[in-house]
Amino acid sequence: MFLLWILVLPLLPIVLINIFNKCSIVKKTTPLIGSLFTLIIILLYSASNNLLEVSSYFEIINLYPIFTSLDINMSFSITKISVVLLILANITITTALFSTYKIKKRLSQINTLILIISIGIYGLIIADDLFVFFLFYEVAVVPMFLMITNWGYDLKREVSGPFKKILSSLSVGTKSYGAYKITLYLLAGSLLIFLGLAIVGISEGTFSINEILNKESLNMSNDLWLAFFLLVLGFGSHSALWPLHTWAPDGHGTAPTAGSIIFAGILMKIGVIGFIKVIITIFNTAFIEYSSLFIILASINIIYGAFTAMMQDDLKYLAAYASLSHIGYIFLALAMNNETGLSSAILQTVSHGLIICLLFFSVGLIFNLKGTRSIKELNSLSDNSPLISSIFIFAAFASVGFPLTSGFIAEFLIISSVAQSGNFLLIIIPLVGIFITTIYMFRTVKKICLRYVQSKESISTISYDEKLICFILILTIITIGIFPNFFLNFINGESIKIILGV
Amino acid sequence: MSQNIIFLSLVPILSIIVSRIFNSSKTLNYISPIIIYSITLIALFLNIDFSQLSIPFLTVNGYEINLLFNFIQEHILMSKVVLFISILVLYYSSKFVEPEDKRAHARYFLFLTIFISSMFLFTLSNDLFGSFIFWEILGLSSYFLIGFWNKDSEAIRSSTIAFWITRFGDLFFLAGLILIFTISGTLSIDIINKEVINKDYNINLPLLLIIIGVFSKSAQFPFNIWLPKAMKGPTPVSSLIHSATMVVAGVLLLFKLYPSISGNELALNFLIVIGIISSVGGAIVAFFEEDLKKVLAYSTISNIGLMFLAIGIKKPDLAYFHMFSHSFFKSLLFLYAGVVIALMGTSKLELLKSSIKLKSTMGLILIIACCSLSSIYFFTGSFSKEYIVFSLINKKLYIASFAMLIGTIFTCLYSARIFFNLINFDLSNDLEHKINPKFLIPLVLLALLSLVGPLTMGLFNESIYIEEVPHSVVGILMLQTLTIFVFYLYNNKRFNIVTNLNQFSIFSSFLFKTDSIYTEIYEKVFKGTSEFIAWFDRNIIDGLINYIPFKIIYYSRKLMRIQDGQAKSYAVRAIVFFIVLILAMTIIDNILIIGELK
Incomplete structure (x- = not known):
């Protein structure tokens, strides 16, 4: 029950940083202390409920009714998976808060936005009621518009092809374009989700995911099929499922570092969470029936994202397409519909969240230092700023799934789950994806870190707070990579439950 | 006890990180690894009864994946070789990278120790999962060490290409590993071997995938392009990683998996074909190569091809034996090349003419090294190679035997080329080369080991039984006469022979150097x-x-x-x-x- 305090806790630093907005220490430290307390609450909650011991856990909290006539309640449900995701969200938010340290322009306001987004994300993860789910979604997405328009970057993007006129008339690449695109895209997506959820809620007479699950089995009427496809489109666009992914590169490219971190780290995962929470659980039969569609889309995501990433010049675009490719692995694992698949999808969600945080954070560091994110212009980082380059190289190794990082365990399990499902030929797809990832990641490393160009730059280093957060991220990635059993034991019970539909 | 030795082998990595954090002197970077690896080596020699170690790592779908470390003699023997050469290379490197700044110095030794530790653990590892993890880490340290001098754009290009190609193969390994796991539910090599022999299930395809992975790491045809490029790295690194240990790791892996492979005709034929192509092609291309280090690299490819060939003709013990002796003389040659390059400032064979005096320690070592390389009887390399060649002839694989004969001739030719290009027959001037003892001591030790050819056989009979290969004294004599004749021929007509075989060179390069296809x-x-x-x-x-x-x-x-x-x-x-x-x-x-x- 007291876990719900994490939804209220961020309000305190919001008030504090806006009152004392002249004092830089308050502006910088209170949000961090706030998120530290959030983490403590989550850990205390896990400890008090013995989450490490029990195989699965479920708590439903019904606060108050919103609309009694439609049976919509302010209700939350907490499982072990949501605890894992809460911790991931917390790490992501903390990284985002650290990344704003160098921002001089209206620091208190960007931190306020991040904290508001954090409320949205926490609520979203534990929401049980479909209406509440949608409510928190909007809380998480809308502040992003302000973030990009105020702290974003204008980019140049050349256009050609049959849609040249359309693209150039919309002035692609500018930050207002990015902000509108990301907001409209995601709001359109969440509108579809809302419609879908409303159809489900009204036809089942309840809006609680838990109660819908408890019913015997869903009779797939025409309405429900419509709802299924609406939800797939909505969640798909949120998690950048091909071809609904184009918001991701533009949004990431124009957003400030904090925005990119939050987006790639956790908001893109919301679509995945939605898939796990709503589509796989409620529409299990429909999902299995259409699993080949999801396999095809996931494969396109993996290969297409990797190939596109290879030709990007902007590091953020590269990271955005890389995460597109990595999201593909999650969907591939989900489509296998076996226990390993679900566990590995959750593991990949967490692992990719951490790795992409690190990648975007290091890109932010490079940008702060050099003032550019262009791969062509950057060089000799390993000589001039060894620490940043080491962090970037580590992130590259983690994202190609190198052993002893969490990426390896996730990819190993995903490929195992594909093999378990009997499609031996299908394991080629993730393997090819990993190989192309190796090519573009190490091409980039070669160009920006190792390539040496004579210059008079002195060796630069990074500040202690930046070191701290990178250290935490690297440590988490390696810990999951070396002791995967701890993590897997934590979520396995839940994933069996979801697969069996208990 | 087993755990202690595993953890002990990881201490050098930590020691370097700690000494870097406290910004201590350069000396600490190599002293502590040398000491700790020596302790590990001594512990292995003391024949303490190590028990098998199993560390639970991952549970998938109810099946457990454990990291297994098995301390059986076959594993320990290779561990000893790895540690021994590593200690020498560390000692040699302490002089070699002395001029680098503190950061680069620490980076060099960090990746070298990561390499040594993971190679050590790889030799002991008795499950495919652990093998894969260490296998990948070998690739990582190789990547960083080839690109160590990143001011040379060619070096970083080579390191990236090497990493891409080896990782391409690693994914085949991963695919095979996962398929085996899905089929059998275990990754322990012993259990897999036992169950495959009992014909519980069929893992022919996954084994083939693993063999492809092994070929890429061992730079066999058609993955051979990365190894000559890897010579851009520091020479001690080439000596340790790209000749003695990492590139032969695959042979060790197949040796461990041999019981499963032995029934798989397709895999065996595949090993024979690729082994022959790499062995002969490597030898031919090595003869025409201009760069001393690249000659040695192609020679390494050729020798590893021989090892795979030995496995293919069902003689894994001979493959192991050749891997063992090859480690000594090839690392000797590389370290020697490092000294020569340091003396003369170039690695082009033409420019190195008559640089080593015959009447000096270096001259003696060169004679030993080249004799081992061309496998003249009595030197360490000769026994294993001879056995493999005669087994091949006994198998009545005539085309392969004929190809092997050409390969042998070219092996003699390139050894002769190295020898006659470097040596200075002028006996009048007996000034010794001024060579740092840090360079010389490892060379002398390795040269002594290359001399003790017959004794290594005795060493082997304890742990691995080597089947006596039926061959006549006439055969050996013919082989040796041939070698000496080739040497003599080369010495007399050395200016003509390269140009005369020019057409042959173009043809073989076209077939073997597939760089353009990769590009x-x-x-x-x-x-x-x-x-x-x-x-x-x-x-x-x-x-x-x-x-x-x-x-x-x-x-x-x-x-x-x-x-x-x-x-x-x-x-x-x-x-x-x-x-x-x-x-x-x-x-x-x-x-x-x-x-x-x-």
Whole structure:
């Protein structure tokens, strides 16, 4: 029950940083202390409920009714998976808060936005009621518009092809374009989700995911099929499922570092969470029936994202397409519909969240230092700023799934789950994806870190707070990579439950 | 005890990280690894009864994956070799990288110790999962060490290419590993071997995948292009990683997996074919190579091909034996090349002419090294190679035997080329070369080990039983006469022989040096495809998606034109609107009334 305090806790630093907005220490430290307390609450909650011991856990909290006539309640449900995701969200938010340290322009306001987004994300993860789910979604997405328009970057993007006129008339690449695109895209997506959820809620007479699950089995009427496809489109666009992914590169490219971190780290995962929470659980039969569609889309995501990433010049675009490719692995694992698949999808969600945080954070560091994110212009980082380059190289190794990082365990399990499902030929797809990832990641490393160009730059280093957060991220990635059993034991019970539909 | 030795082998990595954090002196970077690896080596020699170690790592679908470390003699023997050569190389490197700045120095020793530790653990590892993890870490340290001098753009290019190619193979390994795991539910090599022999299940395809992975790491045809490029790295690194240990790790892996492979005819034939191609092709190309280190690299490819060939003809013990002796003389040659290059400042064979005096320690070592390389009887390399060649002839594989004969001739030729190019027969001037003892001591030790050829056989009979290969004294004599004849021929006609065989050189390079095909694949397949997809994504898909907001904006602009700001038109529109409204209301009203009446 007291876990719900994490939804209220961020309000305190919001008030504090806006009152004392002249004092830089308050502006910088209170949000961090706030998120530290959030983490403590989550850990205390896990400890008090013995989450490490029990195989699965479920708590439903019904606060108050919103609309009694439609049976919509302010209700939350907490499982072990949501605890894992809460911790991931917390790490992501903390990284985002650290990344704003160098921002001089209206620091208190960007931190306020991040904290508001954090409320949205926490609520979203534990929401049980479909209406509440949608409510928190909007809380998480809308502040992003302000973030990009105020702290974003204008980019140049050349256009050609049959849609040249359309693209150039919309002035692609500018930050207002990015902000509108990301907001409209995601709001359109969440509108579809809302419609879908409303159809489900009204036809089942309840809006609680838990109660819908408890019913015997869903009779797939025409309405429900419509709802299924609406939800797939909505969640798909949120998690950048091909071809609904184009918001991701533009949004990431124009957003400030904090925005990119939050987006790639956790908001893109919301679509995945939605898939796990709503589509796989409620529409299990429909999902299995259409699993080949999801396999095809996931494969396109993996290969297409990797190939596109290879030709990007902007590091953020590269990271955005890389995460597109990595999201593909999650969907591939989900489509296998076996226990390993679900566990590995959750593991990949967490692992990719951490790795992409690190990648975007290091890109932010490079940008702060050099003032550019262009791969062509950057060089000799390993000589001039060894620490940043080491962090970037580590992130590259983690994202190609190198052993002893969490990426390896996730990819190993995903490929195992594909093999378990009997499609031996299908394991080629993730393997090819990993190989192309190796090519573009190490091409980039070669160009920006190792390539040496004579210059008079002195060796630069990074500040202690930046070191701290990178250290935490690297440590988490390696810990999951070396002791995967701890993590897997934590979520396995839940994933069996979801697969069996208990 | 087993755990202690595993952890002990990891201590050097930590020690370097700690000494870097506290910014201590350069000496600490190599002293502590040398000491700790020596302790580990001594512990292995003391024959303490190590028990098998099993560390639980991962549970998938109810099946457990454990990291197994097995301390059986076959594993320990290779561990000893690895540690021994590593200690020498560390000692040698302490002088070699002395001029580097503190950061680079620490980086060098960090990756070297990571390499040594993971190679040590790889030799002991008795499950495929652990092997894969260490296998990948070997690739990582190789990547960083080839690109150690990153001011040379060629070096970083080579390191990236080497990493790409080896990782390409690693994914085959991963695929095979996962398929084996899915089929058998275990990754322990012992259990797999036992169950495959009992014909519980069939893992022919996964084994083939693993063999392809092994070929890429061992730089066998057609993955051979990365090893000569890897010579851009520091020479001690080439000596340790790219000749003695990492590139032969695959042979060790196949040796461990041999019971499973032995029933798999396809895999065995594959090993024979690729082994022959690499062995012969490597030897031929090595003869025409201009760069001393690259000659040695191709020679390594050739020798590893021989090892795979030995496994292919069902003689894994001979493969192991050759791997063992090859480690000594090849690392000796590389370390020697390092000294020569340091003395003369170049690695081009033409420019190194007559640089080593015959009547000096270096001259003696060169004789031993080249004799081992061309496997003249009595030197360490000769026994294993001879056995393999005679087993091949006994198998009645005549085409292969004939190819092998050509390979042997060219092996003698390139050894002779190295020898006669470097040596200076002028006996009058007996000034010793000024060589740092840190360079010389490892060379002398390795040279002694290359001399003790017959003794190594004794060493082997304890742990691995080597089948005596039936061969006549005449055969050996013929082989040796041939070798000496080739040497003599080369010495007399050395200026003609390279040019005379020019056509042959072009032909073999065309077949064996496949760099251009790789460049083509990279440029056309990867770059071409990704360029197209990136364009397609940014322009077509994004264009299609943007079509909707574009149309909305377009129509809203059109609608905006109605508001032209003129009172007259507003009034007209208001009147029209009201008339339409009233009409509409009336119609709706009528319909409703009619509806009600009905």
